[in-house]
Amino acid sequence: MxxxxxxxxxxxxxxxxxxxxxxxxxxxxxxxxxxxxxxxxxxxxxxxxxxxxxxxxxxxxxxxxxxxxxxxxxxxxxxxxxxxxxxxxxxxxxxxxxxxxxxxxxxxxxxxxxxxxxxxxxxxxxxxxIERKNPVKDQVPSAVKEMFSRLMDRYPEFSGCGGTVAAFVIQSPTGYEVVAVGTGNCNTKESLAPNGRILHDSHAVVTARRSLMRYLYRHLLLFYSRNRSLEEKSVFQLDENTKLLSLKSYITIHLYLNQLPKGASQIPSHLRLSPLSISAWEVNNQIGLHVTVDGKVFSVFSSTLDQTGSRIISMSATDKITQWQVLGFQGALLSHFIEPIYVSSIFIGDESCSDTRGMEIAVNQRVDGITSKLPMYYCGYRPHISLVPSVIPADIQSTQRTLSLNWSQGDVSLEVVDSVEGKSVEGSPFKSGPALASRLCKAAMLSRFSMVAKEAQREDLLAAVSYREAKMMAKRYQEAKSVLKSYLAMRGYGQWVEKPPISDHLTM
Structure with missing residues (x-):
């Protein structure tokens, strides 16, 4: 053979x-x-x-x-x-x-x-x-390049915001469609607030993922519209066994990144090449969990974390991808309606990257064997990770580095967010109102959740009084999350850092 x-x-x-x-x-x-x-x-x-x-x-x-x-x-x-x-x-x-x-x-x-x-x-x-040319590796970057170029042609004044780009691409029998795009490389400097109107993390893949969630909410509204022609346009179908919705069987989702995400994906080459010549401490320090503070990355084992004070801490982009490949990219609120959504492939279009071993270790190996411990519907989904040609250069030098762009299919215009302030800028093509709260913020997501719960006639969900209560009502999701955090800690990768619950106290 x-x-x-x-x-x-x-x-x-x-x-x-x-x-x-x-x-x-x-x-x-x-x-x-x-x-x-x-x-x-x-x-x-x-x-x-x-x-x-x-x-x-x-x-x-x-x-x-x-x-x-x-x-x-x-x-x-x-x-x-x-x-x-x-x-x-x-x-x-x-x-x-x-x-x-x-x-x-x-x-x-x-x-x-x-x-x-x-x-x-x-x-x-x-x-x-099996000798077969795989068109996915060609089609996904091509679709991302075409869509991002189209957006930048329309808004050339924000072309300097494309240094770090992430995009979700849906593959179906009709072709490849970019459905969510995000750029960015920063956290906010603002303090946590209970109103849910500040974006805490504007790194590209986090922004793209929240844009994907907006896309999913839009398609849930199509499904629950009670209009047959609109329902058929939805990417969802009812699973008669679970009574949850799932993506139609012919749909596959891919993730494109033009840079390796921050965190364990970027482990030094000597750890990949000579694993027996290094200490267990160094291995855990590098492939363990990481956090970002003011855009800088720290291992959860680092003593520097004790000096961060009251600044907002977010898990690294790599760790969030690891989490999403176990819990699903839909998050807690959407899991009331749909089965977990995983990406089949992650394509890295980073011309400075020579291999994806660090990311394979971080996203796949760290959660190896977790599936049997997870509740129904959840699994440790192992995406195919590979390098693809760079279609969006990652080294753009610009004064717009603190700006973050977001767009999802169905949006009339881009939104431009000041990552440091955590809200949209005055010159953003899309603005939600005078307060400049981003359409990706928790308050906006909670509003969409309430809208879908009403259309789905879910009185149990409408009875929730807060964002946090609605999240905690997703019992299987919360169980899976608890299993994941315990599993990572048990394997020596460190403790998952949670934001204080005050950030989830906004009311329905």
Missing amino acids: YSAGTKPKQIPKELIDKYRRGETHAVSFLYQLSQVLQFQVEMKETVTTGGVIGFYFAFCAVIDGVEYKTGMGINKKEARLKAAQLAVEELLSNLESDAVLPDAAVGPPPLPVKEQNSLGPDACPARAM
Whole structure:
């Protein structure tokens, strides 16, 4: 199955042993294999096979465009698990006999050693089995470039705000659509306030994610419109089993970043290249949790954190991506209506970046094995992470570095936020009112939540008296969040830093 003169990449014996012992969930293990063997995997909803009688869900693993055997179950989670198990067994039967399975190394927490690029693309067994050009890596950056260029052509006075860009792209049978864009690289200097009208974190991926949430609220209103033609335009469909909404089965979401996010993704190269020559303390300090204060990054183990005083502290962009790939990008409020939403791929268009190993460790390896501990609907979803050509230069020198742009599909105009002040600027094309509160702030999100709850006739949610109460009512989400924080702490990555609850005290 391999090309002449090549051999498979090593599959650590420990990975397979943990899976065989039942310590690793099949879905997580399949994504681990995708990182080791460098193939792209997607869990796709399909139709039941074999004339099965009764109401069953069906999924299959799609590996580099090839569909594996169909798994069925009484709910989507069970069907995904069965499909992953079938794919894993087929992969292992093809690969295990030929792969080298080294014993686990003794030393600090495991860090993958960077692979040398002396072998050609055929050295990867999955690629040797299936030779197929993957258009996603071309289409996503192209769509982002086109949309960002269109926005900047319309608002050239803000072209200097594009130094750090993040965008969410939806893939469907009709093509690739950019649905949310964010730029920015700062935190606010303002104090926490109970009115929810200040943006605390305006880093690009955080801004893009909040723009994505606005897009999701918009499509929830379409779904609950009681107008059939509008409902059909929504990206959501009802899951009859869970009574929650899910993305339509043909929709996939990708994330594009033009820089490696702050935090553990940016670990020094010597940690990636020589994991056995460094101390366990240094490993934990670098791949553990990080926070940002005034735009600067600190490890949660750093003594400098004690000197930050009353300034607002946010978890790093890398850690937030790690969180979202477990809890979903929708957040607590939206989880009342929809199943968790994960991104299938993260594309890094950073010309100064030579590999994505740091991000793979931070986003995937740190939460390895968490899926079996999570409540229903949640999993440690392992995105395919890869480098793509830079389409938006990340080194723009400008006096607009403290400005942050946001846009989502359906918006008439851009909003420009002063990241340091945490609110929109006077010259912003979009302004919510004289107070200049951003359309991404908590108060704005709570307003959309109330609107959707009313359209969905959810009297239980409308009875909540505050933003915090509405969040805490999302029981499964809060349970998953608690599991994630405990899991990261237990594995030595540090304590998740929460903002004081005063920031959630705004009322409905």
